[in-house]
Amino acid sequence: MITFMLILHGLAAVVLLGGLTHQALAAIWPVRKGTGAGGGGALANSFRGVNARLYTNTNIVLYLVTFILGGLIYPAYRLAVRTWIENARLWSISGMFEVKEQFLAIGLGMLPLYWLLWRTPADQPLDPQFASARAWVTGILCVVVWYSFVAGHIVNNVRGLFGQ
Numbered sequence: 001m002i003t004f005m006l007i008l009h010g011l012a013a014v015v016l017l018g019g020l021t022h023q024a025l026a027a028i029w030p031v032r033k034g035t036g037a038g039g040g041g042a043l044a045n046s047f048r049g050v051n052a053r054l055y056t057n058t059n060i061v062l063y064l065v066t067f068i069l070g071g072l073i074y075p076a077y078r079l080a081v082r083t084w085i086e087n088a089r090l091w092s093i094s095g096m097f098e099v100k101e102q103f104l105a106i107g108l109g110m111l112p113l114y115w116l117l118w119r120t121p122a123d124q125p126l127d128p129q130f131a132s133a134r135a136w137v138t139g140i141l142c143v144v145v146w147y148s149f150v151a152g153h154i155v156n157n158v159r160g161l162f163g164q
Contacts, residue, residue: 009069016062023055024142
């Protein structure tokens with residue numbers, strides 16, 4: 001059951017990673033008026049030209065689902081994997097996961113601000129005075145999720161690399 005929940009946790013993290021990365025890049029590097037194919041290419045402009053506001057609620061739900069699934073598998077990690085990592089004296093791996101826990105808690109606390117910055121009625125444009133704040137908050141959440149994804153995979157795979 002733990003393996004199944006770990007796989008679900010990883011899949012939810014991948015989807016969250018894609019959605020949050022797409023939204024963050026669209027917020028940080030928006031399409032400018034008058035940029036055609038010469039302004040970064042059609043593919044880059046298509047990627048940047050999405051309605052980033054539409055990602056907000058989905059990203060929040062995915063963050064919460066991933067966080068809850070991680071919390072459900074955490075006792076198995078704490079009892080089996082972390083004990084092995086500490087007995088193997090892999091302090092940097094253990095510390096990397098501790099930092100991941102702190103970053104994710106900070107990200108969880110940032111979700112209400114993230115939602116508030118992106119919230120507007122569908123028929124109104126986003127307020128331009130909050131564009132910088134949206135870009136920063138979304139970018140920070142994106143970095144938190146990327147770091148957590150990489151750290152989680154390293155910790156998940158470390159026993160396979162160093163033996164049982």
